[in-house]
Amino acid sequence: MDFFDRFTIPPHDDPMLYASIVAIGLVSIAIVLGVTYFKKWGYLWSEWLTTVDHKRIGIMYIISALLMLFRGGADAVMMRLQTAVPDNSFLDAQHYNEVFTTHGVVMIFFMAMAFIIGMMNFVVPLQIGARDVAFPRLNALSFWLYFAGAMLFNISFVVGGSPDAGWTNYYPLAGTEFSEHVGVNYYNWALQISGIGTLMTGINFIATIMKMRAPGMTLMKMPMFTWSALITNLIIVFAFPVLTIALLMGTLDRQFFTNFFTTGDGGMDMMWANLFWIWGHPEVYILILPAFGIYSQIIATFSQRNLYGYKSMVASMVIISLLSFMVWVHHFFTMGQGAVANSIFSITTMAIAVPTGIKIFNWLLTMWKGKIRFTTPMMYSVAFIPLFTIGGVTGVMLAIASADYQYHNTMFLVAHFHNVIIPGVVFAMIAGLIYYWPKMFGFLLNERIGKWAFWNIVIGFCLSFFPMYITGLNGQARRMYTYSEASGFGPLSMVSFFGALLLAIGFVLIVYNVYYSFRYAPRNVGDDPWNARSLEWATHNPVPEYNFAITPNVNSSEAFWDYKKNGHDLFKGEIKDIHMPNNSGWSIIFAGIFFVFAFCFVFHVWVGVIIAFAGIIGCLLYRSFEKDDGHHIHKEEIEETEKKFGGAK
Amino acid sequence: MKELFPLKQVNGYIFSLLLTVVALSVYFFDMSFAMGLTILVVTAFIQAGVQLVVFMHAGESEDKGGIYVHTIYGVVLALLTILGSLLAMIWGYMF
Numbered sequence: 188m189d190f191f192d193r194f195t196i197p198p199h200d201d202p203m204l205y206a207s208i209v210a211i212g213l214v215s216i217a218i219v220l221g222v223t224y225f226k227k228w229g230y231l232w233s234e235w236l237t238t239v240d241h242k243r244i245g246i247m248y249i250i251s252a253l254l255m256l257f258r259g260g261a262d263a264v265m266m267r268l269q270t271a272v273p274d275n276s277f278l279d280a281q282h283y284n285e286v287f288t289t290h291g292v293v294m295i296f297f298m299a300m301a302f303i304i305g306m307m308n309f310v311v312p313l314q315i316g317a318r319d320v321a322f323p324r325l326n327a328l329s330f331w332l333y334f335a336g337a338m339l340f341n342i343s344f345v346v347g348g349s350p351d352a353g354w355t356n357y358y359p360l361a362g363t364e365f366s367e368h369v370g371v372n373y374y375n376w377a378l379q380i381s382g383i384g385t386l387m388t389g390i391n392f393i394a395t396i397m398k399m400r401a402p403g404m405t406l407m408k409m410p411m412f413t414w415s416a417l418i419t420n421l422i423i424v425f426a427f428p429v430l431t432i433a434l435l436m437g438t439l440d441r442q443f444f445t446n447f448f449t450t451g452d453g454g455m456d457m458m459w460a461n462l463f464w465i466w467g468h469p470e471v472y473i474l475i476l477p478a479f480g481i482y483s484q485i486i487a488t489f490s491q492r493n494l495y496g497y498k499s500m501v502a503s504m505v506i507i508s509l510l511s512f513m514v515w516v517h518h519f520f521t522m523g524q525g526a527v528a529n530s531i532f533s534i535t536t537m538a539i540a541v542p543t544g545i546k547i548f549n550w551l552l553t554m555w556k557g558k559i560r561f562t563t564p565m566m567y568s569v570a571f572i573p574l575f576t577i578g579g580v581t582g583v584m585l586a587i588a589s590a591d592y593q594y595h596n597t598m599f600l601v602a603h604f605h606n607v608i609i610p611g612v613v614f615a616m617i618a619g620l621i622y623y624w625p626k627m628f629g630f631l632l633n634e635r636i637g638k639w640a641f642w643n644i645v646i647g648f649c650l651s652f653f654p655m656y657i658t659g660l661n662g663q664a665r666r667m668y669t670y671s672e673a674s675g676f677g678p679l680s681m682v683s684f685f686g687a688l689l690l691a692i693g694f695v696l697i698v699y700n701v702y703y704s705f706r707y708a709p710r711n712v713g714d715d716p717w718n719a720r721s722l723e724w725a726t727h728n729p730v731p732e733y734n735f736a737i738t739p740n741v742n743s744s745e746a747f748w749d750y751k752k753n754g755h756d757l758f759k760g761e762i763k764d765i766h767m768p769n770n771s772g773w774s775i776i777f778a779g780i781f782f783v784f785a786f787c788f789v790f791h792v793w794v795g796v797i798i799a800f801a802g803i804i805g806c807l808l809y810r811s812f813e814k815d816d817g818h819h820i821h822k823e824e825i826e827e828t829e830k831k832f833g834g835a836k
Numbered sequence: 837m838k839e840l841f842p843l844k845q846v847n848g849y850i851f852s853l854l855l856t857v858v859a860l861s862v863y864f865f866d867m868s869f870a871m872g873l874t875i876l877v878v879t880a881f882i883q884a885g886v887q888l889v890v891f892m893h894a895g896e897s898e899d900k901g902g903i904y905v906h907t908i909y910g911v912v913l914a915l916l917t918i919l920g921s922l923l924a925m926i927w928g929y930m931f
Contacts, residue, residue: 425913512913516924524928
């Protein structure tokens, strides 16, 4: 059975691994049986799996992101548990390597990216008054490619073995010489597939925002989240091709014996680090800018004031987008290049703090003299400002190239980037999810449970990451699976572990809140439960398929507020037939074939690769000759729906 | 008849053929590496510009401002990436 040997996991006598294999198996069977029992296959297929509706795709992105949050979170708790006491033997070195690698990859690519793209999918077309994105079918394909990549990555630890070279996957460690088993192949292919999906999203949203805004909405009258989405997608389009090529070069090195990143034969191993961070640093801003956009919406709404400094907000985002491509060398200051190169990148890195600081002051000035309501989304936003500032300040510390020789590769760095990503991206996404929940499902999440979750998450975050600043400065290296008692890192690491537990409790509370509110929350919350300001709140809760019965006529970035308070006539004209795209199973089938293609490639099963490749070409040909003109929702039908919501707006 | 004849495209086609011939001369004439590469880079950029304006119709629609801004943004980022990589991987080791 030589052929099947390749799919086994490299030896590692760990009962936990087998337990998780059993758990995955049981959960999959439970899902299949559950759906069959409730006879939901038809509904699932026709309403969700084949959908091209941007709202449903957004919700699917967010559900996947939450699943991945728990997958990556379980990794995080395992790591904290392993390092809670000195000389712990809960995980061995190999297993620990795999856990921190998958934690990083899952959290960045499959949690954070999916969350921001999910938010953009749901919110952007509503904010600009469009019926859908520019290319709805492509949008569905983006989602399913992302999903295929995520699933491919997640089966790695039960079929063949997980990648273990860190989420940065540096060569030569990631080369075949030091990483013989298929883990890094999984890394290459899973990220390749989901990266292609992300790139298509980028193009799709630029086209949507540039071309499909409601009449009257000039660029400078777009709501701030849409601005952040536009800038983010521009960065995606310019950054992701670099990752695509770098991954391809890595694949060629590992599977076709080329020498791009090898140490001998003319290869440049550090070229991988260079290319990875040319993509990787813009990626940081791809994650944080939509988060900034969401905070801008939430802070303005709950301070009951218009956003302070709209133009400076836009300008600072444009500057950030340019600067984000000029700083990447700060990820490897200690690689050996001289003082001149390091100084240049040190200065550009510090310069990024300026536009970011402008945004912080703008949020503070928005709240200044505002009538602040401390709802759960607002509490996340208020907690974000000081916590993110601490992360930013330690970032400036790390930007000093000479001092970085001290901080490099220590827990100080780990504390820094979690300090910007968790209050920055994760808080924003949770806050955005709670804020837009009534738009998605038509009821509010319970505030009391939400606040319990909030306090658990904020306190848990501080307890888990602030101790790392201290142990890092004391010299604790990152990615070490254990340490001696004499090092003195024990007590603070234990504190970290308790913080991780609080975080875990907080996230479980959020899920419980969804369940609780689904059962008990009142459904008559109206169309505008938060007294919000921008255009997405001008339609119904939950949003009908066609978004707006009448295309709105916009006069400012806060069109809905003007409509409510200043008597602006938002909906001129009358209801007409609406042209909408058709659902199609093509996207999920195409992504499924891509999954098979990549899986076969990971294991060098060339027959499978060729067959799947033929399938890919077949799908492309089918799409090229397919005739699909969409369908019309008739006037009467729209009037009917609008009546159910209580009159057309 | 004049309106129907795509003069601009025909001229563009001839011009891009000319650029190809100039680029090809690097192979046939004996010149220094620096000289050859300069010719290739310059003709390549002009060629890309010709394709963009003449055959991909940039500048013919209302949003030509946006299209040119995006293009320039992209070129600037590409140059930054290349020069920055050279700085990090080669020049950085010289100083």
